[in-house]
Amino acid sequence: xRHAEDTPRNSVGPRCDGDxxxxxxxxxxxxxxxxxxxxxxRITELRTSSLTRARQCADVLAGALGLPVQEDPRLNxxxxxxxDRGLPPPRERRNSRHPRGVESWDExxxxxxxxxxxxxxxxxxxxxxxxxxxxxxxxxxxELIGGGGKRMELQVEHVGITHWQYRPGCPAGTWLLxxxxxxxxxxxxSSSAASGGxxxxxxxxx
Amino acid sequence: MRVxxxxxxxxxxxxxxxxxxxxxxxxxVIDNLSSGRREAVGECPLEVLDILDSHGLRSVCRSFRPxxxxxxxxxxxxxxxxxxxxxxxxxxxxxxxxVVAAAAEADVERFIFSSSCAVYGTPQICPxxxxxxxxxxxxxxxxxYLCERMIAAYGRATGMRYANLRYFNAAGxxxxxxxxxxxxxxxRQILPVAIRSVLGLAPxxxxxxxxxxTEDGTALRDYVHVEDLARAHVQVLHRLDRxxxxxxxxxxxxxxxxxxxxxDALRKVSGHDVEAIPAARRPGDPAVSWADPGLAHRRxxxxxxYGLDDIVRTSWAWHSDVPASLG
Numbered sequence: 370x371r372h373a374e375d376t377p378r379n380s381v382g383p384r385c386d387g388d389x390x391x392x393x394x395x396x397x398x399x400x401x402x403x404x405x406x407x408x409x410x411r412i413t414e415l416r417t418s419s420l421t422r423a424r425q426c427a428d429v430l431a432g433a434l435g436l437p438v439q440e441d442p443r444l445n446x447x448x449x450x451x452x453d454r455g456l457p458p459p460r461e462r463r464n465s466r467h468p469r470g471v472e473s474w475d476e477x478x479x480x481x482x483x484x485x486x487x488x489x490x491x492x493x494x495x496x497x498x499x500x501x502x503x504x505x506x507x508x509x510x511x512e513l514i515g516g517g518g519k520r521m522e523l524q525v526e527h528v529g530i531t532h533w534q535y536r537p538g539c540p541a542g543t544w545l546l547x548x549x550x551x552x553x554x555x556x557x558x559s560s561s562a563a564s565g566g567x568x569x570x571x572x573x574x575x
Numbered sequence: 576m577r578v579x580x581x582x583x584x585x586x587x588x589x590x591x592x593x594x595x596x597x598x599x600x601x602x603x604v605i606d607n608l609s610s611g612r613r614e615a616v617g618e619c620p621l622e623v624l625d626i627l628d629s630h631g632l633r634s635v636c637r638s639f640r641p642x643x644x645x646x647x648x649x650x651x652x653x654x655x656x657x658x659x660x661x662x663x664x665x666x667x668x669x670x671x672x673x674v675v676a677a678a679a680e681a682d683v684e685r686f687i688f689s690s691s692c693a694v695y696g697t698p699q700i701c702p703x704x705x706x707x708x709x710x711x712x713x714x715x716x717x718x719x720y721l722c723e724r725m726i727a728a729y730g731r732a733t734g735m736r737y738a739n740l741r742y743f744n745a746a747g748x749x750x751x752x753x754x755x756x757x758x759x760x761x762x763r764q765i766l767p768v769a770i771r772s773v774l775g776l777a778p779x780x781x782x783x784x785x786x787x788x789t790e791d792g793t794a795l796r797d798y799v800h801v802e803d804l805a806r807a808h809v810q811v812l813h814r815l816d817r818x819x820x821x822x823x824x825x826x827x828x829x830x831x832x833x834x835x836x837x838x839d840a841l842r843k844v845s846g847h848d849v850e851a852i853p854a855a856r857r858p859g860d861p862a863v864s865w866a867d868p869g870l871a872h873r874r875x876x877x878x879x880x881y882g883l884d885d886i887v888r889t890s891w892a893w894h895s896d897v898p899a900s901l902g
Contacts, residue, residue, distance in 0.1 A: 482863075
């Protein structure tokens with residue numbers, strides 16, 4: 370899941386590394402809606418990027434799901450410490466000719482691959498893991514799974530949920546994409562938290 | 576079955592020849608003996624021939640009339656391929672084209688090719704299955720993938736069944752030390768290098784990267800015993816005509832082993848300390864690489880019988896008994 374809405378990048382002063390960006394009031398409501406959506410889905414693990422906007426979001430989920438939050442910096446957004454000025458777009462950072470503290474796309478792919486490899490190391494039907502991460506992670510994961518390159522970019526809204534199932538040995542495909550960029554619908558006063566399945570889906574309909 | 580084996584005097588090739596003979600096949604080996612050894616094939620007929628000699632290959636095919644070809648002959652160093660790119664493309668790609676063309680001309684029914692996990696490159700989500708993205712990093716990996724595609728094209732054009740066997744990290748030796756790998760002093764394979772150090776033939780080994788994001792900081796690899804690899808070739812050969820299937824197959828144990836774990840196993844088996852010095856990571860070395868070998872099991876009934884301790888124990892015994900194998 371992508372983190373919820375956060376303060377705009379330029380509103381937090383000269384530091385643009387993202388770690389100062391906090392959830393807005395809308396973002397906190399989005400996180401609560403997402404927590405309700407996950408509540409009936411037997412989630413077993415909750416992991417988050419170490420960046421504040423993701424961590425805040427994960428804390429909301431943790432409270433609703435009764436799970437501890439495991440922080441994993443490998444879920445962080447591609448690193449662009451120098452404020453992005455003069456940097457090529459993330460996917461064009463193909464080599465090491467970039468300032469110190471900035472990740473190339475290949476380095477970022479490597480980090481995402483190591484994170485996912487760890488998760489795949491002990492596959493089990495009962496494991497249902499929520500990763501609270503950032504939009505770049507979705508593109509990297511898609512590229513790693515499907516081999517697609519820069520030709521496709523994925524739209525991911527705040528609290529957009531993409532559901533992948535890892536099925537080693539399945540002849541139909543090792544990875545099954547259940548849904549992409551599902552954003553849990555805001556709760557209405559009369560709706561039940563247990564309904565859970567109410568959602569707006571941008572993209573593949575399940 | 577009449578089986579022609581190129582590179583049959585080399586490491587994996589010689590173990591496979593032995594198992595093919597044990598299974599009752601009639602085998603002829605082609606090898607230029609540039610790295611292979613005549614004694615590795617025993618009494619099996621050997622044609623000393625280079626795979627760049629297309630006329631020679633056709634002549635052998637005409638006289639032997641093989642029903643299957645197992646093609647091992649190749650250069651196999653990712654690192655060397657960077658500085659010897661012309662040679663790697665000529666030997667691996669042109670050589671393979673000569674072999675597969677001769678096979679097609681001789682109406683060979685089954686073709687098994689020694690490919691490599693190098694076709695996957697990095698980064699990858701591990702375990703890697705056969706449908707994972709292909710992005711080789713070295714010229715060596717590129718040659719293997721080009722060969723795979725070329726063999727597939729011949730297969731489609733002629734009806735020849737094929738399997739492109741993607742090896743992970745081949746290691747180990749015969750349990751009775753009767754057969755094993757001969758390396759030279761340029762080898763980068765961790766096990767022979769470490770054994771050479773333990774035997775006092777080389778200084779402390781260098782571990783390239785102890786700061787990987789793994790449990791002990793060293794890279795994870797998938798070691799598979801050479802006897803298991805050889806048996807895979809025989810099983811694939813026997814079952815290749817089922818279901819009209821052809822394609823790539825991973826041959827790995829499916830278990831990641833860190834470099835530090837491998838050295839610990841060597842300490843235990845040898846009873847000696849293994850002095851290791853951390854060094855910088857090598858460009859292009861993946862942090863983690865291990866196989867999903869499920870397809871080989873489902874389609875060919877193959878799974879490994881030897882574990883890490885067997886790999887280390889047989890390697891240690893072989894290189895200790897035959898120091899010349901360390902160059």
